[in-house]
Amino acid sequence: MPVFAVAIGLGLLMFFYYRRELRFHSGMARWVPALLRSIAVFMIVMCLAGPILRHVTTFRQLGRVVLMVDASASMSFTDELPQANGKAPGEATAAREVKPALPRFSRAEDALLTPGISLARRLAEKHDVELFALRGYKAERLWWQRDEGRDISGDLPLNFEFKPDATLTNLDQPLRDALGPSPNGAALVLLTDGQHNGPGSPEDLAASMGENGVPIFTVGYGAELAPPDLALLGVKAPEAVFSEDRTEGVLLINDAIAAGLPAMASITQANKVLWQQSFTTTGKGERRMEFSFPVKELAGDVKQSLRLLNVRVELTGNASARDRITDNNQRVIALHLLTRKRKVLIVDGRPRWETRYLKNHFDTDERWKVTAAFDDFKDGPSDTVQAAFPKTREDLMTYDLVVLGDIRPNALREDQQAMLIEFVEKRGGGLIVIDGRRGHLTEWAKTKVGSLIPVASRGKNELTEPTGYHLTKDGLTLEALRLGDTSSTNAALWTKLPKAMWTSAASPQSDATVLARFGGNAEKDQAALVWRRYGAGSVLWLGTDELWRWRYEVADMHHQKFWMQIASWIAAPPFLVENERVSLGMDRLRYQEGESAELRVRLRDAKGAVVEDAKPRVHVFRNGLEIATLQLDPDAAHGGVFRAMTGALPGGDYQITVSEANLPPGDVKLAFRVETGANQEWSHLTLNRPLLEGMARASGGRFLREGDLSQLPDLLRQLDRQQTRVKETILWSSWWWFGIAMVLLTIEWLLRKRWRLV
Incomplete structure (x- = not known):
């Protein structure tokens, strides 16, 4: 305050000093030079006193919470209730009544949406909240509330309008998509059993989020001990076999059921048994079983190379009812017959x-x-x-x-x-x-x-x-x-x-x-x-x-x-079906759901010469319905060959045909199959705790069991500390403050010169 008073006093003194020089001028304009010099003197005095301007900014460290619930098929599994006091799950005790078991997804749904205990509602009181469902390769946004309720998608639903039926669990790219390109200031809460079986790396995702300061809180659902089960984990078989060879491969079986039960593994085609083998369960986990059968026993259209085989493992006789989970007992595999290697x-x-x-x-x-x-x-x-x-x-x-x-x-x-x-x-x-x-x-x-x-x-x-x-x-x-x-x-x-x-x-x-x-x-x-x-x-x-x-x-x-x-x-591109004019082929012979396929076509004229200046199109049919028409582009490596890439393919049975210009599709058809990942979801039904703990640790979050979900709001509140940033500007070191004073003095000097006061 003393400095401010001195600056005001010197400014007024300078103003009155001007009165002697302006007594021969009239009008209000005569006071402008005096005012300019007074302001300049005031600013210079304030600047020399070293005052500091402070800019105070307050912001929240955590402003957005993304809730993600796993809607894959394994989340529909109902875990067995633990026994209480040595009694069976169905018995009531004096202390409490045992509630009926619910599927994992239903338990997560209750925790998120049930009025009175809704986690989404509790978090929305303090944070911007977005609720997503993880459904295979994509994250679907279901509800959001932002900006203290001013931006809201609607009422929080009381239940989900879909079933957990996604055929795979991808804990990488869909989570990145939900967080967006700029995830800073967000936290991810993931409710899942952790059975990642899709592309990508959850560990890399967690490390990346940790570098960006985005913690991942993983909430684990499911038991850590595998339920009694006999399952077909996978089939290792060639994509294609020569028509005169034998088909040989290996079945991967999860034998986690009681020992000593009779069982059967079989491979069939259209109710015809191609191979089968009886075995007795051991209850020791994963086992391998080799198979072999002659290819000539396969039936099908001689114009098509595709053959679909049904592979199954199951308990037999009176023991068949002991296998409670039957969704993971069989698979359909595609096998292509090649007329030549x-x-x-x-x-x-x-x-x-x-x-x-x-x-x-x-x-x-x-x-x-x-x-x-x-x-x-x-x-x-x-x-x-x-x-x-x-x-x-x-x-x-x-x-x-x-x-x-x-x-x-x-x-x-x-x-x-x-x-x-x-x-x-x-x-x-x-x-x-x-x-x-x-x-x-x-x-x-x-x-x-x-x-x-x-x-x-x-x-x-x-x-x-x-x-x-x-x-x-x-x-x-x-x-x-x-x-x-x-x-x-x-x-x-x-x-x-x-x-x-x-x-x-x-x-x-x-x-x-x-x-x-x-x-x-x-x-x-x-x-x-x-x-x-x-x-x-x-x-x-x-x-x-x-x-x-x-x-x-x-x-x-x-x-x-x-x-x-x-x-x-x-090498010359391989083609699976062809006639004198059209050849059709693909980059691979077996595809999984969500993968893309490269389609190949070669055209020849009536004389057998390759055609390079055509503009063919390929028609893609799924389960009998046309789903896409793709324009084929010339292959730079092979003359007369045209290629096209499909998008991500859902599971199903496919056929492709080719047309040129405005002509309808031709008679040459190539069949192929895209296998679903449903059996992958049912192959491993335990909680993958090591993965979820690793994701939480790498990102700076925390792993919780579903029973500890009530701790989550307090954990997020600890992260959501308000921070205040103060930016100080020293006026003496500020060029614009001193520059304004110089501009005022310059204008004042020009006016004095014009009025001949100098």
């Missing part, structure tokens, strides 16, 4: 480590049939190669892929070389060239086959130091080169692969694409993988024969995955 031909100058391991990979993959031959170094055509190479053009056209190693060109006759060109250009087959130290690539460049090779050799290049691999921008987007789980981990993984001790010096052709390079620069260093489209087919060149070093300490983890993915990409 995909065929690959490997020819090399010698059995190098790379081609030997490659042959082994194809030998162990039931989808491929491999033929391999190595040069015998005889003058002229090689006898061993001639014996393995297809005898006629028609025979070669039945192959899907050819792997050409470091072999001299004259090991093949000129007519065979011409057949190889036609195989790629017309058939749409794939060719993989594996370069080698003997440098035969330079000799191939002088032959007709040289037009296929996507690089020009610069001679041998013996490395003095090992060199690693880096994917280029084009390589990073190619699924066939995906060795890691994500794009970022995949790029890092390639740089850490064991290095090559030898590489071939070659320059990519102008129309070729470099997918990977040696060295540390993925855009400038020497090419390692080069791809080029050639006619209807594709050609890939590898600048080293030392990928086998990737097996160091990890065996086939990376090496086999790389080769199988590359082979499937480069």
Whole structure:
């Protein structure tokens, strides 16, 4: 206050000082200079006194609570009541009456919605609350109240208008969707049994929320001891089998029921028993049971490859009533019959480590049939190669892929070389060239086959130091080169692969694409993988024969995955059904609910030539009803092939057909099945406490049992502390305060000059 009084006094003194200089002027304007100087003096005095302006802001640390109730099928399970005082659950005691058991979802519904004890209502008194239902792959918002009741969706429902029937539990992406892109200032309350069986990682979600200051309070429902049950956990079986082979696989059974009971496992098709085996329960948990039966016993439309098999495990005889949970006793699996396996031909100058391991990979993959031959170094055509190479053009056209190693060109006759060109250009087959130290690539460049090779050799290049691999921008987007789980981990993984001790010096052709390079620069260093489209087919060149070093300490983890993915990409695309004009295929033969499918179509004209300028559409039918029409796009890797991706597919039986322009769908149909995850929900019926505790701990929240739910409002209240932030501004260090004083003095000086007071 003394400083303020001094500033006011000096300002008034300066005002009256001006009276002597303004006595010869008239009008109100004559007081403006005096007023400007007085204000400037006041501000300067205040500024020199060092006053501080304070900005006080008060905010809540927790403003939003997201309630999420699990509506998956396992939440419809009714846990057995614990015994009281050694008596059966149905007996009444003197102390209390035992209430009837309720399903897990009903108990959660009561806790959230029942008037008088409603958790949602209690939390809404202090916080902004949103109520969601977790239903498979999505979180559905049911009710909200925000801004102290000024923003509300309506009355809180007394019960949920749906049943817990979701066929899987995803405790990752739907929770992220409910929290939104900016979850700060929120808390998540999750009521669930914790049986995550969908994609994603709940642990990663919790860690991410912990970094953002978003605690997750997990409320566990269900017993921690498994109920007595005989269940079919899964079926390990091939997606497709050759029509002359046997179907072999393994049943995974949860034998958690009383020991010594008679049981039966069976596989049937249309009431026909294909395989069955009797066994006696042991009550020791998970067990495996192998099965095998001839494929020729399967019945079905010869024009369709799909066969549906019913797999079942059950108690038999008088013991059948002992299995209280029967929803997890059977599954329907899809099996595709192939009229032929995909065929690959490997020819090399010698059995190098790379081609030997490659042959082994194809030998162990039931989808491929491999033929391999190595040069015998005889003058002229090689006898061993001639014996393995297809005898006629028609025979070669039945192959899907050819792997050409470091072999001299004259090991093949000129007519065979011409057949190889036609195989790629017309058939749409794939060719993989594996370069080698003997440098035969330079000799191939002088032959007709040289037009296929996507690089020009610069001679041998013996490395003095090992060199690693880096994917280029084009390589990073190619699924066939995906060795890691994500794009970022995949790029890092390639740089850490064991290095090559030898590489071939070659320059990519102008129309070729470099997918990977040696060295540390993925855009400038020497090419390692080069791809080029050639006619209807594709050609890939590898600048080293030392990928086998990737097996160091990890065996086939990376090496086999790389080769199988590359082979499937480069080879002529497989088609499950076809006629002279249309071929239909898919990227996989078996799908789970929520997955997407890649559909493939190849068109040919009346002369059998591939059609590349068409605009075909694929019609998708589910359970007999058309649900989508998709426009197909040309496949950059294979001429005459068109592709389209579906959205997330619900479970059911599907068919696809193709039409072009305004024509109706054709007669060629491909059937496939999308399996539901219902049995996954019934496979594990215990509370997954370790997962829920881990999520709570990683996010800074807390795990509660359903009986401790009443503690939640107090726990959230402890987080919801009001914080006050004070921002201080020192006027002397504030340029705008001092600047205003200077502006006032400048205007005052200009007025004095105009009135000739200076």
